[in-house]
Amino acid sequence: MSRGKSILTVLGVVAFFVGFAGLLTLFAPTYAIVLRRGPEGISARVEQRLLWWIPIRGWTVEKLTGVKTSTERPEAMDQHDGRDLQTPETIGTLVLVGEAGETQAMVSPENLDDTRRAIEEFLRGGPPELHFSTVANWKFAVIAPGIVAVLGGLLLLVFLWDVLGWLRGMGKQDRP
Numbered sequence: 001m002s003r004g005k006s007i008l009t010v011l012g013v014v015a016f017f018v019g020f021a022g023l024l025t026l027f028a029p030t031y032a033i034v035l036r037r038g039p040e041g042i043s044a045r046v047e048q049r050l051l052w053w054i055p056i057r058g059w060t061v062e063k064l065t066g067v068k069t070s071t072e073r074p075e076a077m078d079q080h081d082g083r084d085l086q087t088p089e090t091i092g093t094l095v096l097v098g099e100a101g102e103t104q105a106m107v108s109p110e111n112l113d114d115t116r117r118a119i120e121e122f123l124r125g126g127p128p129e130l131h132f133s134t135v136a137n138w139k140f141a142v143i144a145p146g147i148v149a150v151l152g153g154l155l156l157l158v159f160l161w162d163v164l165g166w167l168r169g170m171g172k173q174d175r176p
Helices: 003-027 109-126 138-174
Strands: 030-038 043-052 056-061 064-072 093-097 100-107 129-135
Touching: 003 043, 003 138, 030 100, 043 064, 043 093, 043 100, 056 093, 056 100, 064 109, 093 109, 100 109, 100 129, 109 129, 129 138
Parallel strands: none
Antiparallel strands: 030 043, 030 129, 043 056, 064 093, 093 100
């Protein structure tokens, strides 16, 4: 295989790993939430993130008045093949309520109460801004994509090490 084809193959595999990690974070989203005090009240900005830091969607609520939470446990799914029922995980939802509307973000049920309390404390007074991140599901939004992305990153590092060795070898061949 030529050097050019091997470079394209490795870059394609790295793109697959990073793309798969991105797909996982799309289905189990992470959010960045910013609450800001202004002269007209508190505003909230919620951004859904791809791969933990790339904003792909955003919503703003002006004149924030409150926060609500809910949890939902979807019904168990029957496998129809004699195996046990599969019980889906509980879904946590954070709803930021403003005078003219509301927006929501999925939050792991493990973090839902702490997140709600932090927002309620901010609404009662305190610093001018509050920044935090939430995840819908730790296993599928952080752990699994992290492992997949690390594998892609390691492959890229091995590839770069190989290219550097090849370039050093080329430099030695040119010398008399």
